[in-house]
Amino acid sequence: MSITTYELNHLDQLEAEAIHIFREVAAEFERPCLMFSGGKDSIVMLHLAAKAFWPARLPFPVMHVDTGHNFPEVLEFRDKRVEELEARLVVASVQKSIDDGKVVEETGPRASRNRLQTTTLLDAIEEHRFDALFGGARRDEEKARAKERVYSFRDDFGQWDPKNQRPELWNLYNGRIRIGEHIRVFPISNWTELDIWQYIERENVEIPQVYFAHDRQVFSRDGMWLADSEFVTRTEDEKVVTRRVRYRTVGDMSCTGAVESEAATLEQIIEEVSATRITERGATRADDRVSEAAMEDRKKEGYF
Amino acid sequence: MEFLRFATAGSVDDGKSTLIGRLLYDTKSIFQDQMESIEKTSVQMGNDYTNLALLTDGLRAEREQGITIDVAYRYFATPKRKFIIADTPGHIQYTRNMVTGASTADVALVLVDARHGVVEQSRRHAFLASLLRIPHLVVCVNKMDLIDYDEKAFNEVKEEFRNFAMKLEIPDLTFIPVSALHGDNVVERSSNMPWYEGSPLLHHLEEVHIASDRNHIDARFPVQYVIRPQSDEHHDYRGYAGTVAGGVFKPGDEVMVLPSGFTSTVASIDSYDGPVAEAFGPMAVTIRLTDDIDISRGDMICRPNNQPVSSQDIQAMVCWMSENADLTPRMKLALKHTTRSSRVMITDLHYRIDVNTLHREENPSSLQLNEIGRISLRSTQPLFFDEYRRNRNTGSFILIDEATNATVAAGIIVGSGT
Ligand SMILES: Nc1nc2c(ncn2[C@@H]2O[C@H](COP(=O)(O)OP(=O)(O)O)[C@@H](O)[C@H]2O)c(=O)[nH]1
Ligand SMILES: [Mg+2]
Numbered sequence: 001m002s003i004t005t006y007e008l009n010h011l012d013q014l015e016a017e018a019i020h021i022f023r024e025v026a027a028e029f030e031r032p033c034l035m036f037s038g039g040k041d042s043i044v045m046l047h048l049a050a051k052a053f054w055p056a057r058l059p060f061p062v063m064h065v066d067t068g069h070n071f072p073e074v075l076e077f078r079d080k081r082v083e084e085l086e087a088r089l090v091v092a093s094v095q096k097s098i099d100d101g102k103v104v105e106e107t108g109p110r111a112s113r114n115r116l117q118t119t120t121l122l123d124a125i126e127e128h129r130f131d132a133l134f135g136g137a138r139r140d141e142e143k144a145r146a147k148e149r150v151y152s153f154r155d156d157f158g159q160w161d162p163k164n165q166r167p168e169l170w171n172l173y174n175g176r177i178r179i180g181e182h183i184r185v186f187p188i189s190n191w192t193e194l195d196i197w198q199y200i201e202r203e204n205v206e207i208p209q210v211y212f213a214h215d216r217q218v219f220s221r222d223g224m225w226l227a228d229s230e231f232v233t234r235t236e237d238e239k240v241v242t243r244r245v246r247y248r249t250v251g252d253m254s255c256t257g258a259v260e261s262e263a264a265t266l267e268q269i270i271e272e273v274s275a276t277r278i279t280e281r282g283a284t285r286a287d288d289r290v291s292e293a294a295m296e297d298r299k300k301e302g303y304f
Numbered sequence: 305m306e307f308l309r310f311a312t313a314g315s316v317d318d319g320k321s322t323l324i325g326r327l328l329y330d331t332k333s334i335f336q337d338q339m340e341s342i343e344k345t346s347v348q349m350g351n352d353y354t355n356l357a358l359l360t361d362g363l364r365a366e367r368e369q370g371i372t373i374d375v376a377y378r379y380f381a382t383p384k385r386k387f388i389i390a391d392t393p394g395h396i397q398y399t400r401n402m403v404t405g406a407s408t409a410d411v412a413l414v415l416v417d418a419r420h421g422v423v424e425q426s427r428r429h430a431f432l433a434s435l436l437r438i439p440h441l442v443v444c445v446n447k448m449d450l451i452d453y454d455e456k457a458f459n460e461v462k463e464e465f466r467n468f469a470m471k472l473e474i475p476d477l478t479f480i481p482v483s484a485l486h487g488d489n490v491v492e493r494s495s496n497m498p499w500y501e502g503s504p505l506l507h508h509l510e511e512v513h514i515a516s517d518r519n520h521i522d523a524r525f526p527v528q529y530v531i532r533p534q535s536d537e538h539h540d541y542r543g544y545a546g547t548v549a550g551g552v553f554k555p556g557d558e559v560m561v562l563p564s565g566f567t568s569t570v571a572s573i574d575s576y577d578g579p580v581a582e583a584f585g586p587m588a589v590t591i592r593l594t595d596d597i598d599i600s601r602g603d604m605i606c607r608p609n610n611q612p613v614s615s616q617d618i619q620a621m622v623c624w625m626s627e628n629a630d631l632t633p634r635m636k637l638a639l640k641h642t643t644r645s646s647r648v649m650i651t652d653l654h655y656r657i658d659v660n661t662l663h664r665e666e667n668p669s670s671l672q673l674n675e676i677g678r679i680s681l682r683s684t685q686p687l688f689f690d691e692y693r694r695n696r697n698t699g700s701f702i703l704i705d706e707a708t709n710a711t712v713a714a715g716i717i718v719g720s721g722t
Binding site for chain 1: 305306307335336337338359360362363364365373374375376377378379386390400401403404406407516518522528529531532533534535537538541545546547552574575576577584585586587588590601625638640641643696697700701702704709710711714
């Protein structure tokens with residue numbers, strides 16, 4: 001940061017924009033909530049939120065939509081972080097939605113709880129009467145996300161209408177909604193994967209170990225390495241091997257792929273991310289491969 | 305590294321999305337899986353070429369119709385700069401989405417099809433860019449490949465555009481002949497147009513000087529959120545959080561708070577990372593004052609000898625964006641300006657601008673969707689503002705329809721009074 005010319009470097013600008021958004025929502029909404037998965041983007045979000053309100057605590061709770069298919073180290077990390085920040089944690093459980101008969105578990109080798117999450121999320125929003133949900137989605141992740149506003153208006157059913165988004169001018173966000181409606185808010189919309197990693201390094205943000213190269217029992221499916229775990233059913237051809245891998249995203253274990261990597265430090269990860277030729281979701285998310293417009297369709301149903 | 309934000313503009317099919325695709329492609333910013341995916345889709349759609357516009361036209365409806373409906377944001381970097389691109393739609397019915405993308409841009413790229421010259425949408429968008437005071441405007445005369453890279457045709461478009469732009473305030477205007485489809489003068493200098501002596505587009509974007517476009521003179525700090533920790537450790541802490549909207553703030557500065565008019569001194573500027581020596585836009589910080597005065601969200605901290613205008617009567621240009629209702633005198637709306645929300649009444653509709661001729665039609669009865677006009681409004685509370693031309697942050701507002709909660713206008717403050 002060069003004080004004499006009054007210029008901010010890109011990470012400072014991105015940080016300032018995100019903090020502005022956090023404060024704006026906290027000021028204008030009655031019951032905001034921050035979605036926290038334990039993944040790197042939501043960890044950065046939590047860090048930014050802590051900065052926005054320092055020295056006060058977060059003026060809103062943190063919610064994890066728990067598919068039940070978690071990396072154990074990520075869950076551990078979640079609880080530790082929440083405790084450090086003295087934040088309130090709400091867990092919305094997909095397993096409970098299944099047990100309550102609200103959704104039906106998919107079966108077969110490709111069963112995933114990804115779609116079911118939406119119901120669990122929408123039920124939790126209704127139960128807690130949340131009116132604004134912070135999400136860590138970035139526009140560089142996916143082509144439907146590239147189109148979404150920072151304040152993404154959702155109707156009573158949590159649906160996104162991409163053909164009828166509110167104009168969003170300057171940094172003047174329109175947060176007016178009716179009862180039952182809510183908004184999803186994306187403070188890190190303008191960050192790229194590389195920005196996230198550079199920021200994690202600069203800020204010394206702690207992240208779960210699964211992001212660094214480690215040996216893991218994996219099997220290959222659709223050109224991705226999936227972790228062998230109790231949450232997946234392998235076919236006979238899907239043989240388990242040990243590979244040195246790291247995760248670029250962390251989500252549901254049954255559909256998040258690992259990438260082969262030797263990057264064991266942040267510096268090495270940044271180097272790898274700078275050189276990579278495959279997008280983050282392309283390399284790691286089975287849920288996006290369903291169809292060309294898989295993300296858009298899920299968003300229209302109320303997904304993040 | 306520094307950011308440059310730019311937005312595309314211009315009529316449908318003039319090649320905006322293709323140009324962005326080309327810029328991304330030639331700077332190697334496209335990932336392999338994205339490329340494979342658009343190659344596949346292009347084949348399915350029966351295109352002769354890999355359709356680079358698909359990189360930004362990501363919605364199902366956009367692909368079905370082959371058009372851009374809403375802004376797509378894309379990101380890329382060169383060793384010199386980081387870029388945020390807003391690729392906007394050209395259709396008149398989606399003008400509000402174009403304005404969304406353009407409102408924060410440092411540079412506007414107006415595309416013009418070399419075969420058709422300057423058409424109504426090119427004029428509308430150039431006018432909007434000047435109204436929004438995007439400091440730099442680059443006219444990309446596109447599809448040069450279809451007119452044999454003809455210099456004369458390029459000069460004609462240039463002349464035509466210049467004639468129109470003379471009536472606008474455009475501080476920095478540049479013309480570049482390009483072929484978005486083939487990449488001429490996008491990243492690499494074109495060998496098809498040896499007569500062109502200027503830089504290719506990317507080079508221009510890397511070099512254009514934007515550091516002085518922000519206001520660092522008039523200290524403005526709209527209070528966004530009051531931080532009062534409910535903890536023993538910080539029991540008496542009271543900080544005013546916000547984003548610097550103009551000028552520079554330092555500890556020890558004498559400040560005035562509006563609307564109360566009380567003066568105090570900046571005790572410290574706080575952040576999670578420690579005290580801040582100087583805060584300037586767009587930093588998000590927390591200011592503490594030496595005196596305990598009543599300050600809340602929507603108040604404005606400034607300097608006693610440099611205050612914004614404080615008035616309930618405002619003169620503004622608006623771009624009307626509602627398809628449900630027209631703007632008419634006496635209409636009541638909600639307004640958001642800096643961190644202040646208020647209710648307003650439209651007291652007068654002075655004129656509407658014909659975007660083709662820039663002619664003012666005096667005293668129209670209403671403004672319809674996508675029309676631009678000059679209004680007066682009266683606010684239930686005073687607003688603390690500067691002219692938009694002096695400060696984009698304190699000179700802009702939005703209007704909201706209280707019945708539908710839709711954002712229905714972008715407002716640009718020209719002054720106070722009726
Ligand atoms: N021949 C030629 N065609 C172009 C050029 N740029 C764009 N096009 C074509 O013009 C059509 C519209 O382009 P698109 O990028 O979607 O325009 P937009 O509506 O401004 O975003 C597409 O069929 C493009 O392939 C160019 O430089 N030369
Ligand atoms: Mg387009």
